[in-house]
Amino acid sequence: MRWSAFAVFIVLFALVTGLGFVAARWRRADLSQLHEWGLGGRRFGTVVTWFLLGGDLYTAYTFIAVPALVFGAGAMGFFALPYTVIAYPLVFLVLPRLWRVAHRHNYVTGADFVRGRYGSPTLALLVALTGILATMPYIALQLVGMEVVIAALGFPMGGMLGDLPLIVAFVILAAYTYTSGLRAPALIAVVKDALVYLTVLTVVIVVPWKLGGFAPIFAAVPAGKLLLATPPAHSLGQYSAFASLALGSALALFCYPHVLTGVLAASNARTLTRNMALLPAFSLALGLLALLGYMALASGVDKLPEFAPYFARFKASFAVPALILHSFPQWFAGVALAAIAIGALVPAAIMSIAAANLWTRSIYREYLNPRCTPAQESGQARLASLVVKFGALLFVLLLPTSYAINFQLLGGVWIIQILPALLFGLYTRWFHRGALITGWAAGMLTGTLMALDLRFAGSVFTLHALGWTVPGYAALYALLVNIAVGALATPLLRALGAGEGSDATRAEDYRPATAE
Numbered sequence: 464m465r466w467s468a469f470a471v472f473i474v475l476f477a478l479v480t481g482l483g484f485v486a487a488r489w490r491r492a493d494l495s496q497l498h499e500w501g502l503g504g505r506r507f508g509t510v511v512t513w514f515l516l517g518g519d520l521y522t523a524y525t526f527i528a529v530p531a532l533v534f535g536a537g538a539m540g541f542f543a544l545p546y547t548v549i550a551y552p553l554v555f556l557v558l559p560r561l562w563r564v565a566h567r568h569n570y571v572t573g574a575d576f577v578r579g580r581y582g583s584p585t586l587a588l589l590v591a592l593t594g595i596l597a598t599m600p601y602i603a604l605q606l607v608g609m610e611v612v613i614a615a616l617g618f619p620m621g622g623m624l625g626d627l628p629l630i631v632a633f634v635i636l637a638a639y640t641y642t643s644g645l646r647a648p649a650l651i652a653v654v655k656d657a658l659v660y661l662t663v664l665t666v667v668i669v670v671p672w673k674l675g676g677f678a679p680i681f682a683a684v685p686a687g688k689l690l691l692a693t694p695p696a697h698s699l700g701q702y703s704a705f706a707s708l709a710l711g712s713a714l715a716l717f718c719y720p721h722v723l724t725g726v727l728a729a730s731n732a733r734t735l736t737r738n739m740a741l742l743p744a745f746s747l748a749l750g751l752l753a754l755l756g757y758m759a760l761a762s763g764v765d766k767l768p769e770f771a772p773y774f775a776r777f778k779a780s781f782a783v784p785a786l787i788l789h790s791f792p793q794w795f796a797g798v799a800l801a802a803i804a805i806g807a808l809v810p811a812a813i814m815s816i817a818a819a820n821l822w823t824r825s826i827y828r829e830y831l832n833p834r835c836t837p838a839q840e841s842g843q844a845r846l847a848s849l850v851v852k853f854g855a856l857l858f859v860l861l862l863p864t865s866y867a868i869n870f871q872l873l874g875g876v877w878i879i880q881i882l883p884a885l886l887f888g889l890y891t892r893w894f895h896r897g898a899l900i901t902g903w904a905a906g907m908l909t910g911t912l913m914a915l916d917l918r919f920a921g922s923v924f925t926l927h928a929l930g931w932t933v934p935g936y937a938a939l940y941a942l943l944v945n946i947a948v949g950a951l952a953t954p955l956l957r958a959l960g961a962g963e964g965s966d967a968t969r970a971e972d973y974r975p976a977t978a979e
Contacts, residue, residue: 464617465788471797472616476632479651479805483812486646495838500570500644500845501820502728505566506544507649509734513741514652515645515813516725520716521659522601522810523608525752526803527780528868533756534765535779537688539701540868541753542708547746549713551615555739556719559732564972566732572721572817574825580888581896584829589903590881591825594720595851597878598818599706601719602855604870605807605814606633611768611777612804615784615796622777632808637852640812641845645728648812655809658802659748666799667751670758670790683761698932704923707935708872714939717874718816718882721810732975743770752783759786780867803857811852819847821977872922876914876938880906880945889973896964898952906945913937 492499507515518749525543532540561576570576573596578587606629613628615619638645671677681689694700716722729735764785765774773781787799791899823844828835835843858870884899913924914937924937957963 465615465793465796465849466617467793467799468788468800469616471794472801475798475801476804479808480635482650482654483635483647483954484642486639486643486650489646489650494644495841497570497820497823497840497844500841501571501651501816501954502724502778503645505728506730506731507728507734511649512725512729512734513738515649515728516738516742517652517656517745520722520742521749521806523605523803523807524868524871525606525749526806527611527783528604528785528871529749529753529757530759531779532868533753534759534782535756537684538691539705539740540756542705542712543753544746544750545709546712547749548744549709550716551743553713554717557886557889558726558739559735559975560973562726562729562732562735562973564889564968565727567972569968571727572720572820572824573718573881574821577881577884577888578825580892581884581899582966583896583900586884586896586900586903587825588829589900590884591821593667593877593881593907594821595818597874598720598814598851599855600858600870600874601721602811602814602852603858604783604867605811606855607780607867607870609804609808610782611784612800612807612827614773614777614975615781615788615800619803632804633852636808636812639850640815640848645816647722648809648816649728651805651812652809655802655805658798658868659806662799662802663748663751665795666755666787666790670755670762670786673790674761680761682756684757685760686708688760697930698891700934704934704936707939708923709940711879711936711939712872712875713898714882714942715879718878718885719874720821721814724813724820725815731832755783755786759783762786762789764789798958806865815848815851816844818851819844822847869919869921872936872938873914875936876910876922876941877907879938879942880910882942883946883949892966893953894949895953895956895961895963897956901952902945902947902949905948906941909944910937910941913941
């Protein structure tokens with residue numbers, strides 16, 4: 464056990480646990496109402512929303528998965544930077560528009576919007592089920608991050624004793640999520656982001672200083688990991704893989720239920736536009752964190768005997784904890800490891816709340832208990848938030864984890880299939896609801912078959928056509944199939960006279976109010 468690191472870690476973890484339970488009394492309201500428990504009463508202003516969305520979007524993906532991919536696969540891991548650069552202009556345009564419609568019609572989830580826009584409970588059900596499914600591997604990524612941190616503190620790996628701290632953290636997360644709803648991660652996110660920036664700035668100053676600067680760091684990285692490999696003849700090689708991962712991830716981002724939950728909790732659309740302008744500050748932290756993969760390579764932490772068992776167990780995912788333990792005194796390692804663990808807890812809480820909202824509104828209320836009371840709705844959401852977390856554990860136990868980022872990329876393969884219904888629906892009603900269902904089925908089948916072919920160990924699928932090989936993100940390929948099928952089926956269904964469904968929204972719902 465690294466007792467000094469553990470002591471600092473426990474103090475910070477106890478602080479955020481206390482905040483999680485205190486959050487139930489913050490901006491006191493009736494938490495038996497779903498919009499209060501699951502959306503914080505839609506009252507979060509610019510500052511709280513900035514911290515909430517930052518805690519929502521920058522997760523163990525940022526602290527563990529991206530640096531691990533850079534450490535193991537080199538330059539390919541930097542696809543996460545153009546991904547965020549592409550994503551923010553898109554969400555700047557789209558999400559305030561969604562907020563306006565949701566606010567005017569009391570929609571709590573993206574599935575609620577789809578239900579109202581197309582008059583199709585079936586399409587809304589498919590959107591909800593997709594959101595719940597895609598959220599589980601993303602939560603699994605957070606659990607992997609916590610597992611790595613717990614091992615770094617000195618707990619045994621594997622066995623009941625090794626799993627006990629993760630189980631305890633898991634139960635605490637479940638308890639304060641159940642009690643406080645979205646207020647808990649919103650309040651904790653303030654502490655989380657402060658710790659993240661403290662850790663990032665300290666590490667990117669101290670580690671290069673110890674290694675003699677950035678020039679020796681890049682000189683120590685194998686040449687094959689510094690740049691994308693030049694494609695062979697008749698192949699786009701790593702170039703198409705890199706570009707498609709960035710574009711596909713950006714398109715998938717605003718379909719995730721936890722992102723929509725953070726957005727719909729904002730007090731007004733102007734709060735969102737301010738935040739989309741401010742959130743790229745987190746992209747700077749992401750770029751610096753990605754460089755930790757190269758710093759770990761230059762430090763040679765994977766060759767140190769004391770870390771060999773950890774790399775054997777967690778592979779590249781242990782790169783950042785190993786770098787921190789090797790470069791800093793134990794007390795600061797405790798601060799940094801707490802930042803990573805809290806950075807996993809906050810989004811895991813938001814993700815489970817978002818999935819629970821989907822279950823309650825689009826499945827429980829729609830099909831199981833249409834006459835449910837608001838209290839029953841909120842109670843169902845609380846229970847569902849617990850079940851989703853346990854579902855995420857199955858992904859950790861059953862799927863290979865050579866790179867933790869594959870959990871997030873797998874979720875993207877599925878969640879991006881709701882993009883035509885959600886994104887296109889915000890701007891046009893041209894697509895027929897039946898065509899969107901058909902396209903969704905085609906995209907889900909295509910994406911899942913690609914993932915199966917890759918044995919769920921990766922998300923870059925290689926297409927062979929006309930003598931060319933084009934590796935690309937399976938999510939993007941499946942989305943193209945989805946859109947093509949939907950576009951072809953729409954005129955066919957109209958020609959057959961299939962019902963269009965009623966649109967509960969109006970043109971003025973999408974336009975900014977005068978006050979904005």
